[in-house]
Amino acid sequence: MKWAGGKGSLSKIILPIVRTHLRNRYIEPFAGSAAIFFRLSPNAAILGDLNPHLMRLFSAIKSDPEGVSQALDRIRQRASGLNGKAFAAFYYSLRDDFPKKKRSENAALLLFLNQHCWNGLYRVNQTGEFNTPIGSYQSLRTMPSLQSLSAASEALQRASLQLADFEVVASMAKPGDFVYFDPPYAPTSQTARFTSYSATQFTWLDQVRLKRVLYDLTDRKISFLLSNSATQTMINLYKDFVQTTVSAARSINSVGSKRRGFVELLVSNFEIDSAEHSLFQFKEVP
Numbered sequence: 670m671k672w673a674g675g676k677g678s679l680s681k682i683i684l685p686i687v688r689t690h691l692r693n694r695y696i697e698p699f700a701g702s703a704a705i706f707f708r709l710s711p712n713a714a715i716l717g718d719l720n721p722h723l724m725r726l727f728s729a730i731k732s733d734p735e736g737v738s739q740a741l742d743r744i745r746q747r748a749s750g751l752n753g754k755a756f757a758a759f760y761y762s763l764r765d766d767f768p769k770k771k772r773s774e775n776a777a778l779l780l781f782l783n784q785h786c787w788n789g790l791y792r793v794n795q796t797g798e799f800n801t802p803i804g805s806y807q808s809l810r811t812m813p814s815l816q817s818l819s820a821a822s823e824a825l826q827r828a829s830l831q832l833a834d835f836e837v838v839a840s841m842a843k844p845g846d847f848v849y850f851d852p853p854y855a856p857t858s859q860t861a862r863f864t865s866y867s868a869t870q871f872t873w874l875d876q877v878r879l880k881r882v883l884y885d886l887t888d889r890k891i892s893f894l895l896s897n898s899a900t901q902t903m904i905n906l907y908k909d910f911v912q913t914t915v916s917a918a919r920s921i922n923s924v925g926s927k928r929r930g931f932v933e934l935l936v937s938n939f940e941i942d943s944a945e946h947s948l949f950q951f952k953e954v955p
């Protein structure tokens with residue numbers, strides 16, 4: 670899936686760090702598309718997110734990959750031969766159907782919408798209805814095969830799925846577990862106000878609440894890694910922890926050419942050995 674702040678592009682940096690410190694369960698309280706989880710495929714995990722449709726999608730793939738695949742096949746059949754305006758009308762009719770169908774069909778609808786909406790953005794209106802417009806697609810794109818849904822299902826068998834706030838999920842961690850936090854980004858400028866993944870906003874109070882969770886994990890000797898944009902505000906907020914900055918591609922930006930070259934802040938309660946991760950270029954915050 671595409672996801673705002675999806676960590677596909679940073680996975681080469683994050684994965685080796687997680688592998689070095691993971692002893693027991695891998696815990697991701699802001700799972701989103703769970704890009705790191707699926708690449709890591711850990712023996713035991715907890716995935717949490719406050720987006721109910723996303724967690725239902727994971728749950729449907731976990732328990733019924735064939736049912737989701739069959740529902741995707743039905744969408745493929747209906748979309749066959751549709752182009753341009755006819756395809757756009759088809760997109761909006763499926764958007765109207767979401768999430769009003771049974772579970773496996775809603776899962777397929779969300780996969781379809783995610784692949785064809787503008788930038789993979791999950792955006793809802795005041796009443797919680799998905800309202801992202803179609804992206805610049807004229808016809809059906811490739812959607813997940815039964816093989817990839819089955820592989821995702823297999824990985825999800827070892828994960829407990831939690832539709833819960835990050836504080837609840839982080840409180841489940843025990844020594845030996847590793848917690849990776851990828852919260853909604855703090856805006857980097859007046860125009861970059863994208864924090865609305867669900868009907869509720871991730872506020873500054875949530876950022877501060879998150880910092881308290883980091884102190885609690887540190888007191889309980891549980892390793893964590895957090896990523897966020899390397900703004901001065903975030904650098905100040907997390908000044909008590911180890912900070913490492915890396916350059917990263919950001920997946921959501923309305924101007925395509927501005928998508929590259931963001932500096933990402935990694936916060937941890939352990940030293941990140943840049944020599945150990947010498948494959949990657951660590952850059953100073955400008």
Ligand SMILES: C[S@@+](CC[C@H](N)C(=O)[O-])C[C@H]1O[C@@H](n2cnc3c(N)ncnc32)[C@H](O)[C@@H]1O
Binds near residue numbers: 672698702
């Ligand atoms: C930056 S995205 C995570 C992206 C993810 N790392 C990926 O690879 O796709 C942040 C996620 O946090 C979720 N979220 C927002 N507020 C939350 C909260 N209070 N507790 C748990 N999850 C929350 C959003 O629904 C969103 O999926």
